[in-house]
Amino acid sequence: MDSQKEALQRIITTLANKNEELHNFIETLSHLLAGVQVNSGQVVSDLEEEFDTLFSILEEAKESMTNTIKQEQARKSHELQNQLTQSTNALESAEELLEFANHALDIKDEEEFAKAAKQIKDRVTMAPAFRLTMKPKATDNMTHLMVDFSQERQLLQGLRFLPVPRAPEIEVQDCMVVDNAVTIVWRMPVEDSKIDHYILEYRKTNHEGLPRVKDERCWELVDNVKNTEYMLTGLKFDSKFMNFRVRACNKAAAGDYSDPVTLETRAFNFGFDSSSSHLNLKVEECSVEWDPQGGKGLDSKVKGKENKGRSGTPSPKRGSNTRSPAPRGGRDRFTGESYTVLGDTSIDSRQHYWEVKALKDCKSYSVGVAYKNLGKFDQLGKTNTTWCIHVNNWLQNSFAAKHNNKAKSLDMPVPERIGVYCDLDGGQLSFYNAESKQLLHVFKTKFTQPVVPAFMVWCGGLSLSTGLQVPSAVRSFQKAENGLAGSNSSLNSMAQ
Helix, strand or coil: CHHHHHHHHHHHHHHHHHHHHHHHHHHHHHHHHHHHHHHHHHHHHHHHHHHHHHHHHHHHHHHHHHHHHHHHHHHHHHHHHHHHHHHHHHHHHHHHHHHHHHHHCCCCCHHHHHHHHHHHHHHHHHCHHHCCCCCCCCCCCCHHHCCCCHHHHHHHHCCCCCCCCCCCEECHHHCEEECCEEEEEEECCCCCCCCCEEEEEEEEECCCCCCCCCCCCCCEEEEEECCCEEEECCCCCCCCEEEEEEEEECCCCECCCCCCEEEECCCECCCECCCCCCCCEEECCCEEEECCCCCCCCCHHHHHHHCCCCCCECCHHHCCCCCCCCCECCECCCCECCCEEEECCCECCCEEEEEEEECCCCCEEEEEEEECCCCCCCCCCCCCCEEEEEEECCCCCEEEEEECCEEEECCCCCCCEEEEEEECCCCEEEEEECCCCCEEEEEECCCCCCEEEEEEEECCEEEEECCECCCHHHHHHHHHHHCCCCCHHHHCCCCC
């Protein structure tokens, strides 16, 4: 009976998985069907636009060439008209002189005849008819402005749809996810010299496997990629996976998308737990600031009773409820001089990394980890359940690693950003200069329970960067360190 139930349960699980797969496939088909309608209308619109552009070019060429013919006509007409006018005037002058000469032949008086003959000779010498060039300055030939559109006509008659580029193929084995950057590599199944560029699309998802049509995030686009490789940098890995796809484009058309691939982008994501924070701390999702007015307005008697022998802010259990959210797993807010806030996500296995940056003029802060049962009056580094590095810029500057009320001075500049590496399984907590990846300090201990990121702020603030992978430089350092026996002292370690 039990074996039959187990077999039936396996069948039910298989059917449920298949039903979900079919449901996703139906959604994909419906999406594609709608896309065919939309995209068909779009390509028709694009085609009309291209032909309108072509018609416009032809109209402009026709107008320009017609203007050239008209200008040539006007030039020749002007030249010939000038010659015609000059020739007509010369002819009239010559005819008048000829008539005068004919009359001179009839003069009988010898002296008058000689005078007339001299006048005729002088006028003939200066006559326009003898100075004119008897050659037209222009011809009536316009064949030099004739056109031969046989080649263009042949090209137009050969108009065809441009071959659409084939879908690229993403080389999954060559893709890399390192240091919050993803490198995507692809190739074309056949060589295509007409490809102008590629379009890469990506989106974050928490679903493994093929992308879903109704996913929670939209595709983001990187256009005009010239090579068959691209690196996305500066990413925050706040999802378990990322989908990628790429398409090739020539001058006129974009090809089909490649088969999408899904790459794992796991990283440690957390925020500040406002329910644990001291009342003098103003907590946002990724930042915490000292707020000296946060504990004001409490009853003075209660305040005195709560803080007897202490100089901090009283527990919110006895004060105003205006700033008190729901308790976190039953724990109270930190109070007294424990200006502390914890992370809202615990670490119970594997390696994790996050970074912290102090705001300008921050007088005092600590960064580290703690067990979740940290007391509300406990201060980071002063108990055997907390490990941190502490920066003090008030009165006397100090930079030290603290644990179990012991401090070890760190003889190096305080970095602008501090990287925290926690390997719970390996029993190691390391602090780095986030920019140079220089090791600041390492604690080696055996964690007996899960830890949470922990922070102390006084007179200043911190900003938090999560969703980060363990940097490759840190991983390399850890591998090198784990391979060197007896080198713990060189790492300035301080065990529990």
